[in-house]
Structures are given as C-alpha cells and as structure tokens.
Amino acid sequence: MRAVAKLAGKNKPTAVRLSSPDRVVEIITEGIRAGRYVPGQRLIEGDLTHNLQVSRGPVREALKRLAAEGIVTLTLHRSAYIRALQKDEAKKILMVLEVLTGLAARLAATHVSDGENKKRMREAYDHLKQIHDQLAALYPIWTRGVTSTTP
Numbered sequence: 001m002r003a004v005a006k007l008a009g010k011n012k013p014t015a016v017r018l019s020s021p022d023r024v025v026e027i028i029t030e031g032i033r034a035g036r037y038v039p040g041q042r043l044i045e046g047d048l049t050h051n052l053q054v055s056r057g058p059v060r061e062a063l064k065r066l067a068a069e070g071i072v073t074l075t076l077h078r079s080a081y082i083r084a085l086q087k088d089e090a091k092k093i094l095m096v097l098e099v100l101t102g103l104a105a106r107l108a109a110t111h112v113s114d115g116e117n118k119k120r121m122r123e124a125y126d127h128l129k130q131i132h133d134q135l136a137a138l139y140p141i142w143t144r145g146v147t148s149t150t151p
Helices: 020-034 045-052 056-068 085-111 117-138
Strands: 003-004 013-015 073-075 080-082
Touching: 003 056, 013 080, 020 056, 056 080, 056 085, 085 117
Parallel strands: none
Antiparallel strands: 003 013, 073 080
C-alpha cells in the first residue's frame, strides 16, 4: 500500500513507500473506518501476519502504536482488541461535533454568496437530491412521509 505525499513547493503528489508497521497501522485504521473491524473485535496476530503478508515484528509494533493512540487495547497475554468508546467518551465527542457542526453551518451561511460557493452548494444539493430519489425508489419505506423541498 502506498501513501501520497506532496513535494515541498509543488502540487504534484509523489508515492512514498510505507514501512511495514506503518502499512499495518494504515490497514487496521482503514478497516475500522470501513467497518471491517468493530469495537471489541479481537485482532489475531497470526491472521494479520497471514492476511497482510508481513512478519510478526511489524504487526506487534503496529499494535503497540495503535494501543498508544487508544485505538486498540492490549491485554496481558498480548491479545489486541479494537477499543470501544466508553459512554462518557462518546458523549464528549458528540458535544464537540455539535459545536463544530454549528460553526460549520454558520460559516457556510455567512459565505454562501462568496465566489463559486452558491454554485457549489446547488451542485451538492442536486447530488444529494439525486441520491435521495434513488433510495426512495429502492426503499420507499425509508422516505415515507418525507417531502422534498428545493432551496
């Protein structure tokens, strides 16, 4: 797997080869985002080495890094589990997201008339409307009672 980095002073991306532990960390975090790994799931070292075609050393190092970041929990017998958020952690994250969402909405409303923003907003709305209409056709129960309005 390759990461993309920008050259200093240039807009042209260049491929950078990741070390094995970095690659394992990237694959596991992407797997969490994609739902392949879920909170509480045990990460079996042997399976990771086989599936990712790396030796145990990089897997162990990656798991230690992920544990240091609070993404996985390492147990006494060196098992690793995807860490689940505690209720208070989730509540704090949602509180921050609530404030950030309000700020984003305020900034968007303030700057909607700047440059191409109005056009981009219209394009985004049209795209979302198209997705809504497609989902409504496939799953009418999801959109029962929902009416579409054009801004």
